[in-house]
Amino acid sequence: MYEMQFGVPMSGAVLNNINTRLDARTVSVLLHHSGSKLVLVDPASLQLPEDALRLLPPEHSAPRVVVADDPHEKELLPAPATALTYERLLEKGDPDFAWVRPANEWEPMILNYTSGTTSAPKGVLHCHRGIFLITLDSLVDWGMPARPTYLWTLPMFHVNGWSFPWGMAVVGGTNVCLRRVDAADVYAAISRHGVTHLCGAPVVLNMLANAPEAVRKTLPGNVEILTGGAPPPAAVLHRTEAIGFKVRHGYGLCETAGLATSCVWNAEWDKLPATERARFKARQGVRTPATAEVDVVDEKTGRSMPRDGSTVGEVVIRGGCVMLGYFNDEAATGAAIGDGWFYTGDVGVMHPDGYLEIRDRSKDVIISGGENISSVEVESVLYGHPAENEAAVVARPDEFWGETPCAFVSLKWGNGRGELTEAELVAWSRERMPRYMVPKTVVFRDELPKTSTGKIQKYVLRNIAKEMGPTSRGVSSKM
Amino acid sequence: MYEMQFGVPMSGAVLNNINTRLDARTVSVLLHHSGSKLVLVDPASLQLPEDALRLLPPEHSAPRVVVADDPHEKELLPAPATALTYERLLEKGDPDFAWVRPANEWEPMILNYTSGTTSAPKGVLHCHRGIFLITLDSLVDWGMPARPTYLWTLPMFHVNGWSFPWGMAVVGGTNVCLRRVDAADVYAAISRHGVTHLCGAPVVLNMLANAPEAVRKTLPGNVEILTGGAPPPAAVLHRTEAIGFKVRHGYGLCETAGLATSCVWNAEWDKLPATERARFKARQGVRTPATAEVDVVDEKTGRSMPRDGSTVGEVVIRGGCVMLGYFNDEAATGAAIGDGWFYTGDVGVMHPDGYLEIRDRSKDVIISGGENISSVEVESVLYGHPAENEAAVVARPDEFWGETPCAFVSLKWGNGRGELTEAELVAWSRERMPRYMVPKTVVFRDELPKTSTGKIQKYVLRNIAKEMGPTSRGVSSKM
Numbered sequence: 001m002y003e004m005q006f007g008v009p010m011s012g013a014v015l016n017n018i019n020t021r022l023d024a025r026t027v028s029v030l031l032h033h034s035g036s037k038l039v040l041v042d043p044a045s046l047q048l049p050e051d052a053l054r055l056l057p058p059e060h061s062a063p064r065v066v067v068a069d070d071p072h073e074k075e076l077l078p079a080p081a082t083a084l085t086y087e088r089l090l091e092k093g094d095p096d097f098a099w100v101r102p103a104n105e106w107e108p109m110i111l112n113y114t115s116g117t118t119s120a121p122k123g124v125l126h127c128h129r130g131i132f133l134i135t136l137d138s139l140v141d142w143g144m145p146a147r148p149t150y151l152w153t154l155p156m157f158h159v160n161g162w163s164f165p166w167g168m169a170v171v172g173g174t175n176v177c178l179r180r181v182d183a184a185d186v187y188a189a190i191s192r193h194g195v196t197h198l199c200g201a202p203v204v205l206n207m208l209a210n211a212p213e214a215v216r217k218t219l220p221g222n223v224e225i226l227t228g229g230a231p232p233p234a235a236v237l238h239r240t241e242a243i244g245f246k247v248r249h250g251y252g253l254c255e256t257a258g259l260a261t262s263c264v265w266n267a268e269w270d271k272l273p274a275t276e277r278a279r280f281k282a283r284q285g286v287r288t289p290a291t292a293e294v295d296v297v298d299e300k301t302g303r304s305m306p307r308d309g310s311t312v313g314e315v316v317i318r319g320g321c322v323m324l325g326y327f328n329d330e331a332a333t334g335a336a337i338g339d340g341w342f343y344t345g346d347v348g349v350m351h352p353d354g355y356l357e358i359r360d361r362s363k364d365v366i367i368s369g370g371e372n373i374s375s376v377e378v379e380s381v382l383y384g385h386p387a388e389n390e391a392a393v394v395a396r397p398d399e400f401w402g403e404t405p406c407a408f409v410s411l412k413w414g415n416g417r418g419e420l421t422e423a424e425l426v427a428w429s430r431e432r433m434p435r436y437m438v439p440k441t442v443v444f445r446d447e448l449p450k451t452s453t454g455k456i457q458k459y460v461l462r463n464i465a466k467e468m469g470p471t472s473r474g475v476s477s478k479m
Numbered sequence: 480m481y482e483m484q485f486g487v488p489m490s491g492a493v494l495n496n497i498n499t500r501l502d503a504r505t506v507s508v509l510l511h512h513s514g515s516k517l518v519l520v521d522p523a524s525l526q527l528p529e530d531a532l533r534l535l536p537p538e539h540s541a542p543r544v545v546v547a548d549d550p551h552e553k554e555l556l557p558a559p560a561t562a563l564t565y566e567r568l569l570e571k572g573d574p575d576f577a578w579v580r581p582a583n584e585w586e587p588m589i590l591n592y593t594s595g596t597t598s599a600p601k602g603v604l605h606c607h608r609g610i611f612l613i614t615l616d617s618l619v620d621w622g623m624p625a626r627p628t629y630l631w632t633l634p635m636f637h638v639n640g641w642s643f644p645w646g647m648a649v650v651g652g653t654n655v656c657l658r659r660v661d662a663a664d665v666y667a668a669i670s671r672h673g674v675t676h677l678c679g680a681p682v683v684l685n686m687l688a689n690a691p692e693a694v695r696k697t698l699p700g701n702v703e704i705l706t707g708g709a710p711p712p713a714a715v716l717h718r719t720e721a722i723g724f725k726v727r728h729g730y731g732l733c734e735t736a737g738l739a740t741s742c743v744w745n746a747e748w749d750k751l752p753a754t755e756r757a758r759f760k761a762r763q764g765v766r767t768p769a770t771a772e773v774d775v776v777d778e779k780t781g782r783s784m785p786r787d788g789s790t791v792g793e794v795v796i797r798g799g800c801v802m803l804g805y806f807n808d809e810a811a812t813g814a815a816i817g818d819g820w821f822y823t824g825d826v827g828v829m830h831p832d833g834y835l836e837i838r839d840r841s842k843d844v845i846i847s848g849g850e851n852i853s854s855v856e857v858e859s860v861l862y863g864h865p866a867e868n869e870a871a872v873v874a875r876p877d878e879f880w881g882e883t884p885c886a887f888v889s890l891k892w893g894n895g896r897g898e899l900t901e902a903e904l905v906a907w908s909r910e911r912m913p914r915y916m917v918p919k920t921v922v923f924r925d926e927l928p929k930t931s932t933g934k935i936q937k938y939v940l941r942n943i944a945k946e947m948g949p950t951s952r953g954v955s956s957k958m
Binding site: 139 | 625744746
């Protein structure tokens, strides 16, 4: 897969990394929408394209499937003898084949379907210029030294691994890949290979922070984690740093091909107490060097909101990393980047010091009695509870308030269901947040539904909350 | 001056940094050629523009002169009360003035007159896009961490300090400036401010390596030096690293706005003996990430030379950092970048591993009996002599051979003239290089003529060698 990030564009084709945990129906929709002609697949996922191809409409001539055998993985069956494998394909290749350079820097290079928190995927198209810019930008932003050892905890199919496939090639990095991202394998890989850098959503930090003592290993040196994809709860940041990881935090979207803002650290914050420091680090930060502008605006008028740290508006971005548009979807493209700015659909505030803080996805905001409640803010408080593993807050219909916050919660190792009650968590929350923000419903779950990149699928939870029916005034209901 | 690297382009003007050690006549030529409208000057150099303005042709309406007082420099007289100072100009400014953004990224941003080794300056024009690219590129290439402390040993008027004025702003660096670049001040600044990075031509390395014990200070930590501008002699690299500096080497020209190649280190070379290591580090290296291509070609046909480490050709460069062209000089622009490649005028070889090694400036090659002699190669051997401080080798006319190598040599502290004779140095050289490369003439000098950026002015030495008259066959002549 790493080689494909180079080989596919160099052959003149457009690269479309597909999430291996999608269902066959969705994969068939993506293959058809992109007009796919060739599918490269790992033997562990071979069933997925086979099922997906059968679901293609008859007019779509089936793409060729190439299986990339993995000689390092003993548990996998090798590809069938009749299959075209990646190695056999390479053997048939022409060693003198000249790299197909793009005719100009605006030619498309990669296509990524947005996945995860919404159920309507759109094909985000980026050009060579954009990928070149984001690659250098992310290296400079992270202060990447020469020859790092990079661990792939962030899947390459997620926004092309935030540009680091190309970035690692630029700085001569060593790529360490994992088949399974679990705490034991991650700690073992860090220790065995002397990993210096890795990326991951807050859920990865949470996994490392809550790992049982038995699988934790002493870090071999300075290990930097870049987190993003969701606002990291202060408690998770704090626990991860206590283990010795150095955590950076940035913000970007599929549409910006990687980080567009970065929470650049201010040395003065070192003097603050740990929880305060984590609160600052949870901010999305300032524009990266190659991002032209970031602002928080009124989504209707496009006017800048006051930089007061409290007036919410839509986050907008301008710069070389913004996508060409959504593939074959002019309406969606026009809606997102109509006036030269990319409207992210994220809701945030701008602090007086110019640091952006995301409050929520527009659709995740809970509107209760006319008050906007940031689900992220409520979750952030819930993460501070010592028994809590993960929390997600969504809107549940309410006959009186319109919506009320409904919390889905999983607890840590050793804390079985029943050790914490709904009433106890609600009481605990009342001491820590305004009354209107306190969840009216708490649902305990062993695990929360997630995308393969570790984002909690709020639309799934929102559907569950909707099916629970409206809460009555002041009365909570249990599942 | 640092503020000007930002303020001038942001006001919509083109920035032209002028070497303060030029003579008034040359400065007046540059001011006139560039159509200068405003001159900002340090009080220490006030006489220079005053004299230059008097030499302007009558049709050129004199540019306004603004004096930037230096409150930290007690030895300088303040600007006359009637003068417009930089601070007074700022006071008259409009705090709401909106940054004049370029209409497009190809608009000119900086103009630098090539100076130094030739006597015919040309105005190298770079656009915003090029400067943006070289700035990120040089940070990535050096693996620049956040918040470095950068010492300005390389003047900002020399190719805009190889892009580091802007680079330091990107990474939140601290800029340490010096009025005088001598060994004592440099060591003192490194120690006092905890300098982490600096740039300088090999002459700066030589100065630091040969500094008397009394002015040397223990380095406060890891101090990295980026050298370029001339091939660093192995012996100088070796001595500088022995003191504890970590030396990187790269290659670029005014026309590429900074480094276009970088001698990226191969860990296997660590196993080699010190002199071998220095020989590898003296190579100009491989293209930087944002440089598209570097090649060594036949200067007439443009065809690539074999990558054998011995076939010389002209070094050519293609990429985003190449200049727009020479200002108001279409003929020179066409000659330099006619076919999409920039012809550097440097002569080099490409090694089988893809590393470029510059052998000489075209005009510095000595042609003796039909053999091309690289002056740099001869100098490199001479620098290995323990008594030698600096060496420069140029062509001297010869009745039989056409040209022969003529060495200008200065000796180290404590080695007065006369302690090493011409015959001794020639004999020493014969043991270390092919006979045809051995200098037929050796001239001892207290100091070699240099440009303000530390480049030895070979054209001055070439003129001296020419005036010495031709050598007769086999007979050397003394000055």
